[in-house]
Amino acid sequence: MRIPKSLIRMRRRTADFLHGSAVALAYHRVADVDPDSDPHRLCISPERFSEHCAAIADRFNTPTLSEVVTALRTGTVLPRRSVCITFDDGYRDTFTAALPILECSEIPLTVFVSTRNVCEQHPPYWDELLALLPDREAYFAWCAKLEKLSPDARDEQIALLRKAQGTPSSALTAGGCSVTADELSTFARHQLVTIGGHTHRHPLLTVLSAEQMQAEIETNQLLLEPLIGYRPSLFAYPYGTADSFDTTTVAVVQSCGYHAGFTTQWGQIRLGRDLFRLPRIDIASLDVDEALARIESFFGTS
Numbered sequence: 001m002r003i004p005k006s007l008i009r010m011r012r013r014t015a016d017f018l019h020g021s022a023v024a025l026a027y028h029r030v031a032d033v034d035p036d037s038d039p040h041r042l043c044i045s046p047e048r049f050s051e052h053c054a055a056i057a058d059r060f061n062t063p064t065l066s067e068v069v070t071a072l073r074t075g076t077v078l079p080r081r082s083v084c085i086t087f088d089d090g091y092r093d094t095f096t097a098a099l100p101i102l103e104c105s106e107i108p109l110t111v112f113v114s115t116r117n118v119c120e121q122h123p124p125y126w127d128e129l130l131a132l133l134p135d136r137e138a139y140f141a142w143c144a145k146l147e148k149l150s151p152d153a154r155d156e157q158i159a160l161l162r163k164a165q166g167t168p169s170s171a172l173t174a175g176g177c178s179v180t181a182d183e184l185s186t187f188a189r190h191q192l193v194t195i196g197g198h199t200h201r202h203p204l205l206t207v208l209s210a211e212q213m214q215a216e217i218e219t220n221q222l223l224l225e226p227l228i229g230y231r232p233s234l235f236a237y238p239y240g241t242a243d244s245f246d247t248t249t250v251a252v253v254q255s256c257g258y259h260a261g262f263t264t265q266w267g268q269i270r271l272g273r274d275l276f277r278l279p280r281i282d283i284a285s286l287d288v289d290e291a292l293a294r295i296e297s298f299f300g301t302s
């Protein structure tokens with residue numbers, strides 16, 4: 001049976017009124033890039049991001065994501081109409097471009113970092129492919145293929161492609177740069193910044209065995225801890241789609257001591273939600289009015 005939209009809106013509004021609720025936003029990069037260099041639409045321009053932040057600070061509460069998770073864990077009331085900002089992967093412009101903008105509005109951010117990008121300065125495979133496959137159809141076909149492989153098999157395929165093209169790995173810098181380990185150490189101590197886990201090599205966790213999953217999640221956590229000065233307690237599943245986590249994934253994330261797991265499935269965060277399947281919404285491609293309308297819809301007010 002389909003639930004009428006009016007009923008969904010009323011339920012969201014009631015949840016927010018009674019216990020408070022939150023919406024977590026998922027961004028990736030803040031950069032002015034040619035759309036051709038950004039096939040996955042990961043970038044939002046600094047101007048548009050500034051508009052988003054100013055409007056969010058104006059209309060919503062902006063607790064840290066850790067405060068929201070603690071409220072859910074302890075059953076305490078959340079600030080009404082809370083909005084949290086998250087960034088995935090660990091691109092350098094998260095800290096050099098997004099953070100100064102967030103500072104202006106005093107909005108905290110949580111950054112879910114994949115450690116291979118940082119510790120080895122190894123670009124995510126989608127950025128490596130961008131340099132190798134200028135043809136968009138071929139690029140997306142390869143992305144779809146590589147996404148379903150283990151990180152080892154993925155590396156092997158990219159090495160073969162690179163060899164076939166005679167492209168040295170040092171030439172592969174088409175996408176954005178990752179923050180360095182030293183930079184991450186500094187930025188992690190910023191009062192607005194919380195760092196969370198996002199695996200070591202950004203695999204689709206459900207294609208791995210439980211042991212491989214554990215290794216990816218644990219390696220990431222163990223590498224992050226000395227860099228950031230604490231054990232990360234918030235986790236985001238790479239990709240975050242329905243096929244990117246299952247009961248085994250959730251059990252492994254829990255066994256590593258994480259307090260919460262975030263997806264990229266849309267929804268309102270409220271008391272009673274499964275802490276390891278928490279939703280986030282994407283508004284990076286929207287202008288400020290569209291972005292606000294989308295956020296408001298999750299509080300049941302549009």
Ligand SMILES: [Zn+2]
Nearest residue numbers: 088089238239
């Ligand atoms: Zn990611």
